[in-house]
Amino acid sequence: MKALTWHGEEDVRIDDVPRPQIREPTDAVIEVTATAICGSDLHLYDGHVPTMEEGDVLGHEPMGEVVETGSAVENLEVGDRVVVPFTISCGSCWFCEQDMYSLCDNSNPNAEMAAAEMGHSPAGLFGYSHMLGGYEGGQAEYLRVPYADVGPIKVDSNLPDEEVLFLSDIFPTGYMAAENADIDEGDTVAVWGCGPVGQFAIQSAQMLGAGRVVAIDRVPERLDMAQKHGDAEVINFEEDDVYDRLMGLTRDRGPDGCIDAVGSEAHGMGVSGVTDKAKQELGMQDDRPHVLREAIKCCRKGGTLSVPGVYVGDVDNLPMGALMNKALTVNSGQTHVQRYLDPLMEKIEEGEIDPSFVISHKEPLERGPEMYETFRDKEDGCTKVMLTP
Template sequence: MKAVCWQGTGKVAVERVPDPRILNPRDAIVKVTSSAICGSDVHLYDGYVPTMMRGDILGHEFMGEVVEVGSAVSNLSIGDRVVVPFPISCGNCFFCERELFSLCENSNPNAGMAEKFWGHSPAGIFGYSHLTGGYAGGQAEYVRVPFADIGPLKVPNQLSDEQVLFLSDILPTGYMAAENCNIQPGDTVAVWGCGPVGLFAIKSALLLGAGRVIAIDRFAERLHLARQAGAEIIDYDHADTMSTLREMTGGRGPDACIDAVGMEAHMHGMHEAYDRVKQALRMETDRPGVLRQALQSCRNGGTVSVAGVYGGLVDKIPFGAIVNKALTIKSGQTHVHRYMKPLLERIEKGEIDPSFIITHRVSIDEVPDAYAMFRDKQDQCVKVVIRPS
């Protein structure tokens, strides 16, 4: 089969690799009908996530048709159309029983490696480094899905792939980011980053009762989509983010702030230069400029929700602001399984059509060029969908 494989920093290639096969009675094989490039994939592409190996198959946002099932999978049949959540979860461990699916204790075969890096291991993740299991991802024609009796969600035929594909990751991620804000009716929520997760966080915050959402970015196409999603906007190329937020909130600050950017934040000023130098010298792994702004901008007693991915070590975090402002910080890889059915119901009711973020559609052979386009924000690219077949 064809698959998109990591070849080193800044390089991916489409290769012929062996077809996946059933390895465990709880496995299924899915023929991929749609996949996508995620902002988290760009962190791999840019070389900021350790333990990637040449030839690793990328991609954790995908859906398709079940073509084979293991003997222990009774909930799926050949021909079923499914969306697959990006965390791999057993459904039976301490964390899965508490619906903390991205913390599954049984799905990461490289847990010892992750424990040395983070203290404890998260769940396995499709196509996302050997720290999280080294599982082959979904930017391919076929995928082996472990614990298929727990993860994949069957979707109705009357909904298109583009309406349901993002249930695999970014729609639940944006929703959990908003849910973590403990939004009260009329609250003001600030969202840094108007990429796909930020756009879904905007939509979700409004669905959960926010009175205002203020979106921060610098790319016109993203700010346009944020405004269409219902947000007021700040273009940080033309306005100071923190002072503008103070003015827009009467000096108090937003009730909640969402960092939908993560480890590769682009900023202005000395902090940006400082982070780039330290990152180049490997004295910190991530650029946390947005996180700093969110912590300093949030009102006293507010909540900062971190949906953007951070992989390792960051510097100059204003921890005094967390303590002295009595902030609540919530974060985590998304517990996708928990949100898939409720969000599917919202899609079926017409409350949200996730396809509004799609700007580009490519074949699998075009994916290497699409990575560069997406990373570099070329051609007004916001979201790329891949048709592997």
Template sequence: MKALTWHGKGDIRCESVPDPKIEHGRDAIIQVTSCAICGSDLHIYGGIIPRMESGDVLGHETMGEVVEVGPENTKLKVGDRVVVPFTISCGECFFCKRGFYSGCERTNPDREKAAKLWGNSPAGLFGYSHLLGGYAGGQAEYLRVPYADVGPIKVSGNLTDEQVLFLSDIFPTGYMAAEFCDIQPGDTIAIWGCGPVGQMAIRSAFLLGAERVIAIDTVPERLALASQSGAVTLDYMEEDIYDRIMELTHGRGADACIDAVGTEAEPMASADSMLDRVKTALFMGTDRPHVLRQAIHCCRNFGTVSIVGVYGGFLDKVPMGSAINRGLKFRMAQTPVQHYLPMLLERIEKGEIDPSFVITHRASLDEGPELYKTFRDKQDGCIKVVLNP
């Protein structure tokens, strides 16, 4: 089959790889009808995610049709149309039983490697490093889905692929980011990053009752899309974000701040972000947490900082003194997607949101490597890429 594979920093190829096979009785094989390039994939493309191996199949936003089912899987049958969460979860362990599917104790065969870096291991993920299981991803013609009686959600033929594909990751992630904010009537929510997850967080914050959303970015197309969603937009290259948020909130700060950027904050945004870039280039640091610092400072006393941008290691110069002295609450997670799927599918079915609004580029797998570059460089108005194998 064809698949997009990683061969080093900036080297993504569309090439032929072996077809997946049933390896366990709970598995399923799906024929991929739609998949997407995620902002998290760009961290892999940029070479900052450790434990990647040459030839790894990428992709964790995937849906398609079931073509084979393991003998122990009674949930799915051949012909079912499903969306596959990016988190791989057993459904039976301590965390899965409590709805914390992304903390699954059983699905990361590389858990000891992860524990050395993070103290413990999260769940295995599709297409995302041998720290997290080394599972083949879904930017391919076919995908093996482990524990397929827990993960995939069936979708009806009344909904298009583009309406439901993002249930696999960015819609639940953006919704969770907003839900973490405990939004109350009248609240102002500030969101750093107007990429796909940020756009979903903007829409979700309004769905959950925010009175005002402040969206922060510098890419014109992203800011325009955020504005169409009803957000007040700020360009961090044109104005001081702290000063503007204080002005908009009469000196109080935002009720909650969402970091939807993570480790690769723009190095030219400020002096501290430039220093972060130098440190990572010299291997003196693992991440560039400029956005997190700013979100902490811009949050009101006893407000919430919600973090869904990806960080990989140890963060430098995070202002914990500010957070502690002002009573901030931190909420963060890899999204336990399965927890959110039924509720968010219902919102789509009711017409409350159509997540396809973020799609700007549609292409084949063969065009995938070039579109990785387009997405990374924010060229051609690219906000979200969907591939149709």
């Protein structure tokens, strides 16, 4: 089968690889009908995520049609149309029973590798390094889905792929980010990063009662999208000082909730931005924490910082003094996707949101390598790439 594979920094190729097979009774195999390139895939593309191996199949935002099921799979049948969460979860460990699916104890076969780095292992993820399981991803013609009774959600309606595909990751991720911001009715919420996750965080914050959402980015297409689809006020951080603007908008109080939807490759202005990039390139820090620093500075006293943006290791010069003395709460984590599938599917079916608004490019899988570069460089107005095998 054809698949997008990783061969090193800035080197993604379309290769012929073996078609996946049932390995465990709880597996299913799907024929992929739509998949996407995620912003966190760009951390792989840029070489910032360790334990990738040449030839790894990429992708963690797939959907498709079930073509085979293991003997223990009871809720899926051949021919079912499904969306597959990026988190692989067993459904029976203590964490899954608490609906904390991204912390599953059993789905990462390389848990010791992850625990050596982080203290404990999170769940295995599709197409996202051997530290997180070494699972083949969904930017391919077929995908093996472990724990198939727990992960995929069936699409019983006639909704097109582009409206339900993002239940695999970015819609639940944006929604959980907004939940993690502890929003009360009428709150002001600031969202750093107007990529796809940021866009869904903006709309989700309003679903959860925010009175005002402020979106921060530098890419005109993304800021326009935040205004048009999210009814957000916007700040272009290349034109305005973010702290000064937020203080002006909140009578010097600061936003009640701050969402970092950027993660490890944040672009900072001035000396700190240059220093962060240099330290990362020299191996002195793993991530560029400009947004974390700025959000801590801007958030109101007693406010909440929500971190859906992906970080892979250590950061430097994090203002812990400000975090502690301002009594900020920090909520973070990979998304517990399975927790949100049914309620967010309902929102889509009822017309409360059409997630396809983030898609700027629909391309065949074969164009994946060049679309990685286009998406990373934000060329051609690219905000989100949907691929069809």
